[in-house]
Amino acid sequence: MDKIRNFFIDLAKFTLFSIESLRYIPKTMLKPYELFRNILSIGVMSVPVVTATGLFMGLILGLQLGNAMEAIIAGTAQYISGALSVSLVKEVGPVFTSLIVVSRVCSSVTAQIGTMKVTEQIDALKTFAVNPTSFLVTPRVLAGVISLPILGFISILASMMGAWLMLTIFYDIPTSAFIEIAQLPLKVKYIVESLAKMMIIGGFLLLVSTYCGFEAKNGAAGVGEATIRSVVISSFLVILLDYLLGAIFLIFTGGTL
Amino acid sequence: MQIIGLTKILNNKKVLDNVNLTIYDGETFVIIGQSGVGKSVLLKHIIGLITPDSGEIYIDGELVDYTDPVQADRIRTKFGMLFQGGALFDSLTVGDNILFALDNLRPELSEEKKQEMMLKSLEMVELPGIEKMSIASLSGGMMKRVALARAIVAEPSIILFDEPTTGLDPITTANINKLILSLKKKLNTTFIMVMHDIKSAKYVGDRIGMLYNGNLIFIGTPKELDKTKNPYVQQFIQGKSEGPITEEYSLMVESNS
Numbered sequence A: 001m002d003k004i005r006n007f008f009i010d011l012a013k014f015t016l017f018s019i020e021s022l023r024y025i026p027k028t029m030l031k032p033y034e035l036f037r038n039i040l041s042i043g044v045m046s047v048p049v050v051t052a053t054g055l056f057m058g059l060i061l062g063l064q065l066g067n068a069m070e071a072i073i074a075g076t077a078q079y080i081s082g083a084l085s086v087s088l089v090k091e092v093g094p095v096f097t098s099l100i101v102v103s104r105v106c107s108s109v110t111a112q113i114g115t116m117k118v119t120e121q122i123d124a125l126k127t128f129a130v131n132p133t134s135f136l137v138t139p140r141v142l143a144g145v146i147s148l149p150i151l152g153f154i155s156i157l158a159s160m161m162g163a164w165l166m167l168t169i170f171y172d173i174p175t176s177a178f179i180e181i182a183q184l185p186l187k188v189k190y191i192v193e194s195l196a197k198m199m200i201i202g203g204f205l206l207l208v209s210t211y212c213g214f215e216a217k218n219g220a221a222g223v224g225e226a227t228i229r230s231v232v233i234s235s236f237l238v239i240l241l242d243y244l245l246g247a248i249f250l251i252f253t254g255g256t257l
Numbered sequence B: 001m002q003i004i005g006l007t008k009i010l011n012n013k014k015v016l017d018n019v020n021l022t023i024y025d026g027e028t029f030v031i032i033g034q035s036g037v038g039k040s041v042l043l044k045h046i047i048g049l050i051t052p053d054s055g056e057i058y059i060d061g062e063l064v065d066y067t068d069p070v071q072a073d074r075i076r077t078k079f080g081m082l083f084q085g086g087a088l089f090d091s092l093t094v095g096d097n098i099l100f101a102l103d104n105l106r107p108e109l110s111e112e113k114k115q116e117m118m119l120k121s122l123e124m125v126e127l128p129g130i131e132k133m134s135i136a137s138l139s140g141g142m143m144k145r146v147a148l149a150r151a152i153v154a155e156p157s158i159i160l161f162d163e164p165t166t167g168l169d170p171i172t173t174a175n176i177n178k179l180i181l182s183l184k185k186k187l188n189t190t191f192i193m194v195m196h197d198i199k200s201a202k203y204v205g206d207r208i209g210m211l212y213n214g215n216l217i218f219i220g221t222p223k224e225l226d227k228t229k230n231p232y233v234q235q236f237i238q239g240k241s242e243g244p245i246t247e248e249y250s251l252m253v254e255s256n257s
Helices: A003-025 A024-029 A033-072 A077-118 A121-125 A132-171 A175-183 A188-214 A219-252 B039-046 B069-076 B094-105 B111-124 B140-152 B170-187 B198-204 B222-227 B232-238 B247-256
Strands: B002-010 B013-022 B028-030 B054-059 B079-082 B158-162 B190-194 B207-212 B215-220
Touching: A003 A132, A003 A188, A003 B039, A003 B247, A024 A033, A024 A132, A024 A219, A033 A077, A033 A132, A077 A121, A077 A132, A077 A175, A077 A188, A077 A219, A121 B079, A132 A175, A132 A188, A132 B207, A175 B002, A188 A219, A219 B028, A219 B111, B002 B039, B002 B079, B013 B039, B013 B054, B028 B039, B028 B198, B039 B190, B079 B140, B094 B111, B111 B198, B140 B158, B140 B170, B170 B190, B170 B198, B190 B198, B207 B232, B215 B222
Parallel strands: B028 B190, B028 B207, B079 B158, B158 B190
Antiparallel strands: B002 B013, B002 B054, B207 B215
């Protein structure tokens, strides 16, 4: 019973924390230095790892799916680009990119803020009449909202490049055919939904990781626990939000393909 | 500054029980007591890092409500605070840490003036020329001095010290005490300090208050402290394990720290 009660208390605290962070969006936009600094550390610095993992994912998918398709019916490997483009844009790209961001960004944000908490740096901010939420949370949340769609786009491009490499090397698929078939099933609304999904997931990931940092207690061990908690909850949230947002978009678009 | 009827319960324990205290402008008031007895809790109430369950705090005759963010920010410009661990922002250099205080507490000043005040504050704590150093490269004593420079740079009228010499070797402790006294003469500011080192308390304090079982059981000058017949105070300042302060009580308060 205690665990259930504590879960709902935590949920209520997180909700209030999130609402407070949203209040400071106008202030952050007016003084954007912290926002730009966080876009740099969350977004720009994640580009290499997102590109590399996206590329390798594309290489693996191109190789394995190409092999599978050719084993079923010869000469059908060229159609993979169409399946890949839709699945990468709608699901795989957002989820995979978000999980990379969880491992790289959420853990470091929670550790940084958690360390500030246990060493009284957050209290020190208050003594300088600086609101910790407006200084530490809102810029990071906004940076997540802005960065994740861009990172997702880069990851999807890198994956498609990886798949193209495999299909052209092993199955002699012409580049023109790859591109044409990739575009066939893609609709603008898939791209719009994917971007919206990643913006929302990006915001939530940074809300969760900053919240876990603020809740850290009991020194270095507490910061470690907060970091683990942040990564676990964020990872679960990626899958949950992907499902929920996908279902909502499907309902609003009438469930058509 | 006046505290009237301050009460605070933490983790189901009454840490402060109807505390009354008047601190006069320009004096150095030292709060002593066992580890975990609530000294830092009392100090943090003064600057609003903790809010009381009941009671009132008056600063310069004004009743302070720290839940009002506008009043809280205004009142906090009167304070500087030296935290126990320094609470320096380790992502900033020494100079940037001090400038952070000025940027937020004295935003009306020009950049040149802020630079000048930053350099002057480092000279006052006898650490000239280290403004470009990183926080990680500082020794414990240097960190305290830099944190002190940050606390005094905005020329506050009240400076709070949370265990300024804890964790330092005896020579560094003596040097910090000497520095505090010299700053006192130069700045003519009210100092409110929390410590459990009796020797330091008597060296720097104009008046000393001892916190025990939620209340200030002694308030007086260092000479009055030595002469008091209060058995609790005598047991504490003589460092004896036998006396009216029982081992059970000591273990209980120690578990709070």
